[in-house]
Amino acid sequence: MRTPLTLIALAAIALSGPTFAMGGSSDQPEATKAGPPTDYSRAKAMIEAKNFKEAIPLLQQVVAKEPKNAEAYNLLGYATRKSGDPNGSLQYYTTALQIDPKHLGANEYLGEAYLMLGKLPQAEQQLARLDQLCMFGCVEYRTLKAAIADYKAGKKPTN
Numbered sequence: 001m002r003t004p005l006t007l008i009a010l011a012a013i014a015l016s017g018p019t020f021a022m023g024g025s026s027d028q029p030e031a032t033k034a035g036p037p038t039d040y041s042r043a044k045a046m047i048e049a050k051n052f053k054e055a056i057p058l059l060q061q062v063v064a065k066e067p068k069n070a071e072a073y074n075l076l077g078y079a080t081r082k083s084g085d086p087n088g089s090l091q092y093y094t095t096a097l098q099i100d101p102k103h104l105g106a107n108e109y110l111g112e113a114y115l116m117l118g119k120l121p122q123a124e125q126q127l128a129r130l131d132q133l134c135m136f137g138c139v140e141y142r143t144l145k146a147a148i149a150d151y152k153a154g155k156k157p158t159n
Contacts (some may be wrong), residue, residue: 070100108140
C-alpha cells in the first residue's frame with residue numbers, strides 16, 4: 001500500500017516531465033498533436049534548425065487558421081525575435097498572452113524581447129509574473145532571471 005507522501009511524490013514526478021523549450025502551454029492545440037506534417041510542425045522543425053525567417057510565413061498561416069493558438073503566436077514571436085526584429089515580436093507575444101496569460105514561454109520570451117529593446121523595467125515585470133506562475137520555480141523563470149542579470153552586468157542580449 002502506498003502512503004500519501006509516496007503518491008504525492010509520484011504525482012510530482014509525473015507532472016514534471018520534459019517540456020519543449022518554446023512551449024509552456026498545457027493545452028495543446030490540434031496543430032501541435034502528432035500526425036502528418038502540418039504548417040505548425042514544419043515551422044517548429046525550422047525553428048529547431050535555426051531557420052527562423054522561413055518559419056514565419058508558416059506560423060502566420062497557422063494563426064490565420066487557428067486564431068486562439070497561443071503556442072503558435074508564441075513561436076511566431078520567437079521566430080520574429082530570433083530573425084532580428086524584437087520590436088515586431090512584441091505583438092505576437094502579447095497576443096499569445098491575451099489567449100493564455102499563464103503561458104510560461106511567452107512570458108519569458110516577452111521579457112527577453114524587452115531586454116533586447118533596452119526596456120529593463122518591463123523585463124523585470126515579466127520576471128515577477130513568472131515568479132507568480134512558477135510555484136516551485138521553472139526553467140522559464142531561471143532563464144529570464146539569468147538574462148536580466150547578464151543585462152545588468154553589461155552583457156548585450158542576443159536575439
